[in-house]
Amino acid sequence: MDVFPGILLSIVLVDALVVGPLTAWLADERGRDPAPWFLLGVLFGPIALVSVGFGPRKVGSTFKACVECQEAIFSAATSCPFCGTDLIAAESAEHRRPAPPAGDEADA
Numbered sequence: 001m002d003v004f005p006g007i008l009l010s011i012v013l014v015d016a017l018v019v020g021p022l023t024a025w026l027a028d029e030r031g032r033d034p035a036p037w038f039l040l041g042v043l044f045g046p047i048a049l050v051s052v053g054f055g056p057r058k059v060g061s062t063f064k065a066c067v068e069c070q071e072a073i074f075s076a077a078t079s080c081p082f083c084g085t086d087l088i089a090a091e092s093a094e095h096r097r098p099a100p101p102a103g104d105e106a107d108a
Contacts, residue, residue, distance in 0.1 A: 015045045023049045031058035031072070067091060 023041025024034035030052060040048035057063055057072035064075045067090045069083040079086050 011045075016042050019045050019049055023052055027052045030055065031062045 020038045020041035024038035026049065027037035028034040032052065032055075037048065037052055040051075062075060063072040065071070066073050066080040066083060066085060067087065068085040069080060071080065071082040073080055073082070073087075078088055
């Protein structure tokens, strides 16, 4: 009786039913497209899961960059979880900062 095909089939099913959706969910949380990551999770299993987990977050509609440390954070965040900056105060101060005057160079 050959046990190896049964074990191999079990591993493929676990990848397809557990690791694939988990990889897709994590990719979506990190601002990536979940469909290709689902396929990568099914094909490569834990390797794809670790790759998307340790990869950088993608700044886009879900994420924005912190004004101080430039880390990718959720767009709805009011403070940066990395450096602790109060984003509401920092962004309003950035809007109030006057632009440097044009032609500020000394005339010769």
